[in-house]
Structure formats: C-alpha cells, structure tokens
Amino acid sequence: AQKVTQAQTEISVVEKEDVTLDxxxxxxxxxxxxxxxxxxxxGELVFLIRRNSFDEQNEISGRYSWNxxxxxxxxxFTITASQVVDSAVYFCALSEVLQGAQKLVFGQGTRLxxxx
Amino acid sequence: xxxxxxxxxYLVTQMGNDKSIKCEQNLGHDTMYWYKxxxxxxxxxxxxxxxxxxxxxxxxxxxxxxxSPDKAHLNLHINSLELGDSAVYFCASSTGLANTxxxxxxxxxxxxxL
Numbered sequence: 609a610q611k612v613t614q615a616q617t618e619i620s621v622v623e624k625e626d627v628t629l630d631x632x633x634x635x636x637x638x639x640x641x642x643x644x645x646x647x648x649x650x651g652e653l654v655f656l657i658r659r660n661s662f663d664e665q666n667e668i669s670g671r672y673s674w675n676x677x678x679x680x681x682x683x684x685f686t687i688t689a690s691q692v693v694d695s696a697v698y699f700c701a702l703s704e705v706l707q708g709a710q711k712l713v714f715g716q717g718t719r720l721x722x723x724x
Numbered sequence: 725x726x727x728x729x730x731x732x733x734y735l736v737t738q739m740g741n742d743k744s745i746k747c748e749q750n751l752g753h754d755t756m757y758w759y760k761x762x763x764x765x766x767x768x769x770x771x772x773x774x775x776x777x778x779x780x781x782x783x784x785x786x787x788x789x790x791x792s793p794d795k796a797h798l799n800l801h802i803n804s805l806e807l808g809d810s811a812v813y814f815c816a817s818s819t820g821l822a823n824t825x826x827x828x829x830x831x832x833x834x835x836x837x838l
Contacts, residue, residue: 643826647765653814653829697765709755709779710818712827714767 610635610704614715621690622723629685629718631700637661641703642683643712644674648696656698659683690722727751730815730830737805738838744801745833747815754819755779756798757827758790761812770813773798802835810837 611634621627633642644656657667659676667674671688687694697719701712728749737743749756757780758770772780776792787803802809812834816827 645829651812651834652831653816655826655828658826699767709772709774711757711769711772711780711782712767717765717767719765 610637610702610713612700612702612713612715614698614700614718616718617716618719618721620721620723623692624689626686626688627690627720627722629687629698629700629720631683631685631715633681633683633700633702635681635702635704637704642676643701643703644683644685645699645701645714646696647699647717653699656685687720690720692722692724695720695722726830728815728817728828728830730813730833732833733831734834734836736836736838739805739807741805742801742803743805743835744799745813745815745835746797746799747830748797749815749817749828750796751817751828753817753828754795755817756792756795757816757818758798758800759814759816759829761814761832763811767814771798771800805835805837807837810835 613632640661642659646654664676673686675684697717699717700715704711730747755774757772759767760770761767769782770784771790773792775795789801792798812832814832815830818827819825
C-alpha cells in the first residue's frame with residue numbers, strides 16, 4: 609500500500625531562516641506522482657507542486673524549492689528566507705490509481721510556524 | 725469566481741441528526757471527491773465520482789451517502805450523525821479518471837456534532 613511519512617510534526621523558525629520539510633514515501637508503482645499542498649490558518653488547501661516519478665530534476669519557484677530523490681524515496685521541500693506568511697500546515701501527498709481512479713494519499717502534515 | 729465551492733462552511737448539529745453538504749465545481753472536471761480531515765489534520769479520501777459514477781468508496785460507514793446529480797455536483801449526506809463525524813470535509817475535483825493532475829479543493833465544511 610502507498611504510504612507518505614512526514615516525520616516532522618511541527619517546526620518553528622525565526623523569519624528569514626531557511627527551512628526544509630521532509631517527505632518520505634512508499635510505493636510499488638514505477639510511475640507515480642508526488643504533490644505538496646499548503647494549508648494556511650484560513651483552512652483551504654493550496655496546491656504547490658506536482659512531480660512525476662520520471663522527472664528527478666529539482667524545481668525552484670521563487671523562495672520555494674523541491675528536492676526529489678528517487679533513490680531515497682524522498683521529496684523534500686525547502687523554503688528560503690522564510691516569511692511569517694509561510695506559516696501553515698504543509699502536506700506531502702502521493703497519487704495512487706485505485707480502480708481506475710486517482711486518489712491522493714497524504715502525509716500527516718508538518719505545521720510550520722515562522723516567528724517574526 | 726470560486727472554482728470548487730462547498731456549502732455550508734460551518735455546520736453545528738446534535739448527535740442523531742441528518743445533514744447534507746453540497747459541492748459544486750465550475751472547472752468542467754469529470755472527477756470529484758470527498759476528503760475528510762480529522763482533528764489531527766489527517767486527510768483521507770472518502771469517495772470519488774467520475775461522470776456521476778461512484779468509483780472509490782474507502783470503507784466509509786453507509787451512514788454517509790454521496791450523490792452526484794451531474795458531473796459538476798457532488799453532495800454528501802450523513803445520517804444519524806455521531807460525535808466522531810466531527811471533522812472538516814473537503815470537496816475536490818480533477819480533470820479525469822486516473823488523471824494524475826492536481827486536485828482542486830473547496831474551502832472545506834467544518835462539521836461539529838454535539
């Protein structure tokens with residue numbers, strides 16, 4: 609069965625520090641997709657990135673970057689020069705195709721607090 | 725224009741009551757979902773529909789009955805509410821069956837059972 613582990617339950621840093629959120633996944637599929645979602649205090653789920661298993665290039669989007677390492681089954685997320693607005697719960701997720709339909713298997717989430 | 729909208733956003737009710745949450749998407753997607761987020765923030769799929777057909781039912785008690793009148797709507801009806809049903813329920817949609825694109829989520833409906 610698919611599984612996603614976010615071992616860091618909570619992280620607290622001071623503004624402008626860099627912070628990395630870890631994500632480790634388990635799957636038997638050779639083709640799969642990984643996602644990161646952000647859930648700010650207002651509660652909605654905001655899509656951040658999707659990465660397929662054949663694309664191991666790291667991705668950078670502004671202050672956000674993602675490191676996909678297939679060899680260690682990890683898909684870590686780094687925020688550079690963190691800001692208070694980055695405070696949120698971040699979820700890593702793995703896409704599983706079940707009965708012909710996609711479902712996302714989510715990690716437990718990491719609550720990130722950026723202190724001013 | 726909200727892409728995936730859910731109503732109501734907040735619902736407070738007594739044990740044993742029946743309640744419904746409605747979801748509509750205007751993205752033209754074929755597939756819709758219900759996810760449940762518990763008090764520990766854990767997110768788990770409940771149901772998936774594709775073009776009004778139930779595809780995934782993740783061992784959810786049969787007190788929960790989803791209904792999809794058309795592919796733009798997926799409603800969730802819950803009978804005989806229990807304390808453990810208190811959670812945030814998220815509706816989502818995506819472009820198609822087995823498509824592995826992103827899921828677009830609604831803002832969530834917070835259900836509190838007293």
